[in-house]
Amino acid sequence: MQQYFVKGEAISPVTIEDKDTIKHMFQVMRLAKGDQVVLVFDDGVKRLARVVNEAEYCFELLEDLPDQVELPVEVTIACGFPKGDKLEFLAQKTTELGASQLWAFPADWSVVKWDSKKLVKKVEKLQKIALGAAEQSKRNRVPEVTLFTHQADFLATLDSFDRILIAYEESAKEGERSALVEVLSSLSNGEKILFIFGPEGGLSPDEVAQFERKGGRKVGLGPRIMRAETAPLYALTSVSILRELM
């Protein structure tokens, strides 16, 4: 069944106000009186809802659904600004794979330079992609997208995480294969995990040292070299395997 996120509290009846959502509901899906959809409000609970008046975009809420598909730990994926449209790709794929937040920051070896104006537009675009992907993958929440103008602002947030994992290619080359499993197996549900990834050229030794001073731990993601936009998918899947399936 089609799912939509609606900002605010769940109070029945509800009138949809977001233009894109209205367009998808009543122009693309052509919902009519009596049709049912799933609505997800700020509390992340999925609710079965029925159209009571399509001209006024009005739904009544029928029942809460038990469906809960969020990862048992909160995972933030933070990437050094990558080239091209890789963040767009990541906004979609990290949402499908259960990320709580997608962050990016100007890394020492990031090639692209984005000013504040560009960043505002880019966040808007990425947030829309995350919303669409969250609806399609039936998430209970939409990942929040944040792009940092300055690396220092990103560094300042590191204290708010329970664990910081630095994806480090050299770890893979050195044959270090177990740190990822070790850390993920030792988590408690509800912990906040930050995975940090470099841009195409990787993280600089300075960056790695800074992240380590903040408690970050280098982890390898298997023996193969992955592209900058593939490694976060591996990381999120590893959380799913170790925390959801095992």
Added chain:
Amino acid sequence: MQQYFVKGEAISPVTIEDKDTIKHMFQVMRLAKGDQVVLVFDDGVKRLARVVNEAEYCFELLEDLPDQVELPVEVTIACGFPKGDKLEFLAQKTTELGASQLWAFPADWSVVKWDSKKLVKKVEKLQKIALGAAEQSKRNRVPEVTLFTHQADFLATLDSFDRILIAYEESAKEGERSALVEVLSSLSNGEKILFIFGPEGGLSPDEVAQFERKGGRKVGLGPRIMRAETAPLYALTSVSILRELM
């Protein structure tokens, strides 16, 4: 160090004959006498090699390298023909994540119809993408790409696998979360595993029944709904986590 795949046996000195490889070596990378690269022949062993004559594309082999990054089981990813350029995406990403083979077949609910002529061209293109990705991710072998004209031909190959896993969305919805881990944990190294994925609309009940008659087992890939092109990445990562990292 730059890595190239070279068809044939490793006999020193070696003259490179593939035009694309020559172009990348001597025009893009501008290799000159004395420069070193890694060459990988049909045996999958990486060998350090040095240019002895750039005008004749000639290298001498210096030493075998111990670097081995192949998954300990052979994984074939088979997808129902998906829409658009998703197979191109999959050729790159499944190579990065360690697949041995990428297959696709006309599934009951595949929307696209590709004739034999189109398939020949498409295989060629996908095989090139896999080659490039295998060089970049420093694989020991290049995944083989096969596109089946008829579903029956695909079905006829199923007997050649040790395990057949059917990625089945309904398994995820039914809360089935452990079959994937159970099967992957019970493998012996060297086994041949086939993962089957539907196109966007999924596998038909008929297809699932046929695969099950051939010994296939339905497995869920976590609780979230993934797009057709994302599920194979989750599957390959699960093999890496369970067979390489644990």
